[in-house]
Amino acid sequence: MRLIFLGPPGIGKGTQAKLLAERYSLAHLSTGDMCRSVISKKTDVGTFAKSFIDKGKLVPDDVVLGMVNERLREDDTASGYIFDGFPRTVPQVEGFKKLLKELGQFIDHVIALEGNDTVLVERLSSRRTCSDCGKIINLIFSPPKVSGQCDDCGGEIFQRNDDKPEVIQKRLDVYEEQTEPLVHYYERKALLRRVDGVGSVHEVAERIDKYLINNILEE
Ligand code: AMP
Numbered sequence: 016m017r018l019i020f021l022g023p024p025g026i027g028k029g030t031q032a033k034l035l036a037e038r039y040s041l042a043h044l045s046t047g048d049m050c051r052s053v054i055s056k057k058t059d060v061g062t063f064a065k066s067f068i069d070k071g072k073l074v075p076d077d078v079v080l081g082m083v084n085e086r087l088r089e090d091d092t093a094s095g096y097i098f099d100g101f102p103r104t105v106p107q108v109e110g111f112k113k114l115l116k117e118l119g120q121f122i123d124h125v126i127a128l129e130g131n132d133t134v135l136v137e138r139l140s141s142r143r144t145c146s147d148c149g150k151i152i153n154l155i156f157s158p159p160k161v162s163g164q165c166d167d168c169g170g171e172i173f174q175r176n177d178d179k180p181e182v183i184q185k186r187l188d189v190y191e192e193q194t195e196p197l198v199h200y201y202e203r204k205a206l207l208r209r210v211d212g213v214g215s216v217h218e219v220a221e222r223i224d225k226y227l228i229n230n231i232l233e234e
Contacts, residue, residue, distance in 0.1 A: 022128035032099035071185030128212035
């Protein structure tokens with residue numbers, strides 16, 4: 016099964032994609048994580064990507080498509096994957112279409128997680144990340160037992176630069192302008208399912224699962 020998760024920043028794509036990837040043994044492909052990985056390695060591409068991410072802007076399409084192209088040739092993607100945060104622009108959809116054709120693959124479902132700006136701003140500004148295991152922590156809904164420390168691995172938790180208040184609104188605007196049109200694109204292709212992303216992690220996961228189980232059984 017090959018899936019795409021669409022949705023605004025802060026809606027919980029990463030958390031839900033990770034859960035679903037574990038449940039269905041799929042590769043979790045987050046272009047945000049790919050960008051953060053090249054940044055942490057301090058490569059030229061990483062420094063270039065960081066200059067966009069820190070301002071809440073999208074990394075240029077050719078850079079992202081290059082990373083996706085490489086990643087899709089790795090063995091763990093052979094039995095299926097979930098894209099989290101990709102594609103994000105019309106040129107990325109076009110580039111991805113070409114790549115899928117080359118690889119002889121197609122996308123089974125696109126899940127669009129939805130929520131309003133108030134919820135998104137609240138979630139993003141209270142979001143922290145573990146510097147060791149990458150776990151996403153929310154200070155309001157799931158605060159760590161020991162302040163500043165990840166419950167799972169004891170790693171130090173930090174706030175991503177792009178989760179700071181001055182960058183959040185920019186990211187939401189960029190989503191509306193550049194990524195929301197993709198929701199309509201996939202809707203026209205009859206691949207898309209809108210899912211309410213407001214609620215607990217468990218509630219949203221159940222909604223996604225219910226849809227997938229119904230559709231997998233129908234196929
Ligand atoms: P995310 O972790 O998905 O919220 O992504 C964090 C940041 O990485 C985004 O705000 C963008 O700057 C960059 N990024 C992630 N995925 C993409 C993409 N598909 N296209 C362009 N930029 C991306």
